[in-house]
Amino acid sequence: DADVTQTPRNRITKTGKRIMLECSQTKGHDRMYWYRQDPGLGLRLIYYSFDVKDINKGEISDGYSVSRQAQAKFSLSLESAIPNQTALYFCATSDPSGGPYNEQFFGPGTRLTVL
């Protein structure tokens, strides 16, 4: 079984709808991240979480919110989706012990299309 899973894998929605993307991990890591990937822009950080009680904004958090329901679960919500939020979304986890040279482990991604 995959260590980091994301649901759904694909989603098409309409402008103005609320949508939630879910991420679960079995690696036992404290750190979890949500990234957005756009063609030609690489990955950009939306939110990150140190643990259940510590959630922080990344570089492009506007229009998004998150919830860390448990150590293993980190959800990303779009309160009112807009077309420019069409992108590929990745969840990632890491162990804090290695500092700046930690490996981040990525889920398979959710492809979101907002019409």
Add this chain to the structure above:
Amino acid sequence: AQSVTQLGSHVSVSEGALVLLRCNYSSSVPPYLFWYVQYPNQGLQLLLKYTTGATLVKGINGFEAEFKKSETSFHLTKPSAHMSDAAEYFCAVSSMNTGFQKLVFGTGTRLLVSP
């Protein structure tokens, strides 16, 4: 601020040919550098990383990268391309900010391998 630049959004090689993917970084402190690979419909996975010490870093699947401080480069190479190497490759630089590992990704290079 730290950043990475990947030259060439697409690189095409023939099977058996040398693979060279370019990455230049900008950092005011000694950088921690990574190469991640994204196979079709999958999340990113770590190929290799440079922390300190040996400047030639070997990774998985026959890839290696050389850290050259004088050229601020961390180019990825593989002597002989295989069809299975077709993927998107991301260079990234890592830093720590109040206990948080920040990964800044390049825009990615898609490697195309022809028979």
